Amino acid sequence: MVGLFHLIAEETAKTAGNTGMTLSAWVMMILSIALILGGLVVTVRIAFKPKKEPEDTK
């Protein structure tokens, strides 16, 4: 998956005049984004998920 993404991105970069990023740089970039944004999205979802009202015991 990462390899395919890298291939597409490399071709796009070449068209724009860049030599493209290395595969290891791509992997670390995707890993960083996944870890940080993943963490942020999960915690924000937990925070703003509608809370269950406590059941009426009477």
Added chain:
Amino acid sequence: MNELRDRWRSRATFVVAAIGSAVGLGNLWRFPFVAYEHGGGAFLIPYFVALVTTGIPLMILEYGLGVRLQGSAPKALAKISPRWEFVGWWALIVGMIICMYYVVIMGISADYFIDSFSSKMPWGDTANSAQTYLNKEILKVSEGPLQLDGLVPGILICSLVTWVMMFLIVVKGVDRVGKVVKYTVPTPYILLVILIIRGVTLKGSAEGLNYFFSPQWSALLDPSTWLAAYGQVFFSLSLGFGIMTAYASYLSRDSDINNNSFITCFADTATSYLAGFAIFSFLGYFAVATNSDIASVVKGGPTLAFVIYPAAISKLADIAGWMPPFFSVVFFLMLFVLGIDSAFSIVEAFSSGLEDKFKWSKLRIVTILSVIGAAGSVWFCTKAGIYWLDITDHFISDCYGLVLIGILEAFAVGWFWKVKKFREEINSVSEIRVGRWWDVCVKFVTPAVLIWLLVAMSIDKFKEPRIEVDYKCAVCNAEKHIVWRLKDDPEKKNLPKATVICENCSKEGQEVFMNKKEERKYNSYVVDYSWLPVILGGWLVVISAFVIAVILTALKPRNPNWLAEEGK
């Protein structure tokens, strides 16, 4: 009871304000450089370890103190034990001193912002011309720290206007802060995205991003990488200022603590990585456009923001003439807005402390703080201001202020309070529960790492002016030399020239180009930390902060409910 305590309008407002405070100039000009210097992509690992073992635990601790003890840092710490109150005041005073020069940096950004409204960028498109512009036109730097040589009107006016803006924001309490952060927190992200889109579509950007993301795994074996990660996490999250405790105290006692801490820390880290994209894509372009090595254009701190990046923006004129003014306006506006949330949060935290203890009106407190703050900023607006900015930053921020406060805070909670009970209390109101690892981090990991950081930074800074170069003395044939001072480079090469002086016979040698490693240790204003006036000046600031903290602790509270149990 605490009926009169201000409250945030919503949880989201608090989280946004806390993110605004944590995210600042350091995310933009410190993180990308630190990551690049310590393993590139591999820096993610030590950074995350540091975040989990120190950043998040300390953030939970500061939020926890604010929420559960319903007070600013001095009040919350005094509730643990009156003898810890001074740590809270010390944090606020150190924060205030930092704010004095932080506002001046924002003033410099504002000055550049105004200068950006021009068809041709006045600082030129080379690192040398931009450095000359900063030194001669913006800062008008004097010969040394003791030659004040009068004020710099441009920076002074911009800094004073910034203080007026901060006064107007904080004077109405958290209600107005909440309204302002709705605009000032998202704005830098929009501007950052504009810069990223432009940056990654430039020729050479991939080379720059390679430098930022390519992992050098061997760096993980170097202790300095881990130290840099812990330092970055600590300084980036606005810990040790008492801000997070003050902000959290405006939440009700049953508010979430842990998840809010996670969100703040993740958002701060995300911003740092976003900034990395914006910085390295432009640096890659600049290196390719000027046909130079990327390593020679990678800088951190003010040199990045006010020299390299503006020069890279100017270079966009090669593509289209409208680009430099547009992206320059975007960049300097972003710098200013990034800074202002952090700056006014410091004033808000201090005003909260004074309000808690002395029950003065907000207007009175904020007026006093703004006047004192603005008066303090004037010192940094002199022609020697940049030296004193560096000296104060070194003594109060890097070494003997924030880090020491972080250590004391962790000790106070970890060793002199019921840490397990505190954790259970925090967990009882939080969506995410933290386990015993938090106790271990607060009691052992955080103090140990911060002590390590304190010692290493002190040693490193004192060593800095003595950089050895490989150069043989023509007089005595000794091979050990030290770089003595920088000189203007008449040939406009990328690396500055340095005059070397023989360590053995003290003869001044010929000028040499420094290699990249030596050059990176330099910026344009070299402060000799072994020089007595610098040491005295630095320690005067540190001791003054401590003495004022002790005086504020000793003063009798005018609030009858100062340490009373709080209601919900």
